[in-house]
Amino acid sequence: MQVILRQIGNCVIRRCDPSDLIPVMEINMKTLPEHYSDYFYESLLSELPEAFLVAEIDGRAIGYIMCKTEYGFSNFKKLGFVKKGHMVSIAVIEQHRKKGIGKAIVEESMNGVKIKKCDEFYLEVRCSNTEGVRLYEKLGFIIRQRLKAYYRDGEDSFLMAIEFDY
Numbered sequence: 001m002q003v004i005l006r007q008i009g010n011c012v013i014r015r016c017d018p019s020d021l022i023p024v025m026e027i028n029m030k031t032l033p034e035h036y037s038d039y040f041y042e043s044l045l046s047e048l049p050e051a052f053l054v055a056e057i058d059g060r061a062i063g064y065i066m067c068k069t070e071y072g073f074s075n076f077k078k079l080g081f082v083k084k085g086h087m088v089s090i091a092v093i094e095q096h097r098k099k100g101i102g103k104a105i106v107e108e109s110m111n112g113v114k115i116k117k118c119d120e121f122y123l124e125v126r127c128s129n130t131e132g133v134r135l136y137e138k139l140g141f142i143i144r145q146r147l148k149a150y151y152r153d154g155e156d157s158f159l160m161a162i163e164f165d166y
């Protein structure tokens, strides 16, 4: 049974199901230049289903977020080794943007990452992606680094991160 995490008008936020992966890949192809193999989507879904979510309207996926967990150096503490949630990809199709769906899926994935007891949550975003940067800043993410030529086309990214208190 699919559990509804949140509802915004007629949009339902719920965990991704294997049968959602094709629509998720289609949204990714339409909205972002970074694409992944089928295996990568499947592995993120089995590794961290708590933070692989879809937004659905009238039975049709219109947005997704997918994340993974990692162990590594803290983005906040000098020499700290921590468990981190990593937001790998997020998108909402253009006609459903600016309705609060992006914010809701990030917040719900944050809850998923906290279920896994991560100390921090981080992401990379193109420096030119002002909508993305603004969204993450509103949710408490802070720009911690600028990663030179992070993307294939040579653009830099901001590494943004948030630290959790339990």
Ligand SMILES: CC(C)(COP(=O)(O)OP(=O)(O)OC[C@H]1O[C@@H](n2cnc3c(N)ncnc32)[C@H](O)[C@@H]1OP(=O)(O)O)[C@@H](O)C(=O)NCCC(=O)NCCS
Binding pocket: 031, 032, 090, 091, 092, 093, 096, 097, 098, 099, 100, 101, 102, 103, 104, 124, 125, 126, 129, 131, 132, 134, 135
């Ligand atoms: C980044 C992205 C996921 C944001 O999704 P979204 O659903 O539009 O996000 P939200 O609706 O929560 O917030 C976006 C804006 O809409 C505004 N908004 C939210 N609800 C609103 C409403 N009911 N009425 C009017 N505006 C609203 C928010 O305040 C926000 O405005 P701001 O940017 O001026 O602060 C989306 O733009 C996207 O898919 N972009 C392409 C892919 C991408 O860049 N992914 C991120 C890569 S790191």
